[in-house]
C-alpha cells in the first residue's frame with residue numbers, strides 16, 4: 820500500500836546514517852505490523868544526538884557537526900528527504916536519542932485516508 824521506492828529511500832537514508840554515525844557498535848532494524856499501522860525502527864549504539872538538535876534535525880542542510888559531517892560526505896539532506904517521503908505516504912517520522920544511541924521511528928498507516 821505504500822510507495823515501494825519511497826519506502827526503500829527512507830530506509831536507505833536512515834540505515835546510511837546509522838552506520839555512518841556509529842563508529843563502533845551495532846545497528847538494528849525493526850518492523851512490526853500493528854492493527855492500523857506499520858512501525859519501522861532503525862536503532863544504533865552511536866554517540867547519540869544532543870537534545871537541542873532534535874527539533875531541527877529534519878530540516879534541509881541541518882547537520883549536528885558540520886565539520887565532521889562534511890568529512891563523512893554528508894550534505895544534510897537525507898533526513899529532510901526521508902521526512903518528505905514519509906509524509907507523502909501519510910506517515911510520521913520521529914527520533915529519540917540519548918548517550919547510548921539513537922532510534923528513528925517511521926509510522927505508516929495501513930489504510931490511507933480517502934482523498935479530499
Ligand SMILES: Nc1ncnc2c1ncn2[C@@H]1O[C@H](COP(=O)(O)OP(=O)(O)OP(=O)(O)O)[C@@H](O)[C@H]1O
Nearest residue numbers: 836837840882883884888893894895896897898921
Ligand atoms: N543515527 C545518527 N546518529 C547520530 N547523528 C545522526 C544520526 N542520523 C543523523 N545524524 C545527524 O543528523 C544530521 C542530518 O542527517 P542527514 O541524513 O539529513 O544528513 P547527512 O547524513 O549529513 O547528509 P546526507 O544524508 O545528505 O548524505 C547528520 O549530519 C548527523 O549530524
Ligand SMILES: [Mg+2]
Nearest residue numbers: 836893897898
Ligand atoms: Mg544522511
